[in-house]
Amino acid sequence: MKYGQFVMQVFLLTIVGGLSLTYSQTLNAPTSLTVEVNDTAEVDCKIQQNDDRAMYTAEDITWYNQNQAIPEEMYSTISNTTSVLVLPFVQFADAGDYSCRLGNGVVSTTQIQVGTVPRIANFSCQARNMKEVWCTWDPMPSNLPTTYVFTYKLSHSKKWGDCPDSVTKGPNSCYIEQSLGTPHNMRVVATNDLGSKVWLFNINPDTQSKPDPPEDVKVIAETSNIAAVSWKIPSEWYSPHFTLHYKLQYYSEWQPHICQRNLMQILSFLIR
Structure with missing residues (x-):
């Protein structure tokens, strides 16, 4: 009080x-x-x-x-x-x-x-490549003026830094470029007259990046029983030293079961 x-x-x-x-x-x-x-x-x-x-x-x-x-x-x-x-x-x-x-x-x-004491929901962080990461959260109503402060640090550091960009990903978010693929500790502190609460989230872009789907996917019939499938690397994946693996699934009216091909560093495939 x-x-x-x-x-x-x-x-x-x-x-x-x-x-x-x-x-x-x-x-x-x-x-x-x-x-x-x-x-x-x-x-x-x-x-x-x-x-x-x-x-x-x-x-x-x-x-x-x-x-x-x-x-x-x-x-x-x-x-x-x-x-x-x-x-x-x-x-x-x-x-x-x-x-x-x-x-x-x-x-x-x-x-x-x-x-009520301050609360947030759906606090999560994600990375689409090894060079950028962002976090979002949803404030919960408290009937009181409440502030939300986002800070982050690299896992090997003791110093917490302020959010460099709270605009790019919309309200209640933080966007960090040049994350360098290092494990990050993310923190949101919510405060009102009834106190403060802290939420933490850890993410490593090196191992937890989830790339966007392939872009410009095309299927072209080469012959009556051959189809050429092609696609492009997701535009947000600008990590040249790390290649993406693709999984191609397909079936035909003659073979109703799903066929699957695991492809590495390939942007096209012929289905026969």
Whole structure:
């Protein structure tokens, strides 16, 4: 829970033997409070004074929500100067302004926010070749302002670096060029007023790259029983020192079972 402080003052001026004596009372309550949904919210409203001869005590404090009086059973006096409002099992609809008031109209207001700890879903990273990698994630609603910070590092390094490109792959993403085929540690930290959570993902473009499908696939009938199949390397595969292996599957009306050919460094094949 996060608190701020708000103070209202009321002054009592008396004349004793020609001397002016000023007694003051203040209302001291949090300006804001953030509570997790289904938790219990407790708000203290304290009277502070510079003299024991007080005009008001905590028994004189009443509570309001959006200027609507709150039933007395929802708050209690725990000392001569402190009243406590208790809201059990708060829901999102309970968010709003709650005020404690003294009999003369002095008011202290607390804004209560209700939310959940930050969460993300579908955090994953992928590589289409050995020189680039990117990660994406989906923020989950928390009903609170939430920040998401992506950092990464090479597995042998101790220093985390900021995301170099959060635009190319769209919102909630990070794109890293020149990944050098080294194992990477990826991290997303989500933070709001209820705390922070960390998600990690490890990927090695050398061993976990998943190339795009071949491009410009063509089938041409050479004769009545021969077909020529050709294709091009995926355009995103610019790793000249690493060759792709292809798997060609086909069947004909005369041979309904699927035939398969494993091809290395070949961009065409004749089916007979």
